[in-house]
Amino acid sequence: MGKLSRFLNKVYCDLKGSTLIEMALYIALVVIVCISVVTALGGKLQSVFQSIVDSL
Numbered sequence: 001m002g003k004l005s006r007f008l009n010k011v012y013c014d015l016k017g018s019t020l021i022e023m024a025l026y027i028a029l030v031v032i033v034c035i036s037v038v039t040a041l042g043g044k045l046q047s048v049f050q051s052i053v054d055s056l
Helices: 002-014 017-040 042-055
Strands: none
């Protein structure tokens, strides 16, 4: 956890105005892609988890 904390502090401290906005846009894009994938695979994931619950 220490390495991750140091890395994030370094990245955050090095960011200036427009770079910070670019990072926020990249993060937003990743979040949108993750939500899209989970939505698209939702039915399959539900059946997989249901089969796991049924086997327990």
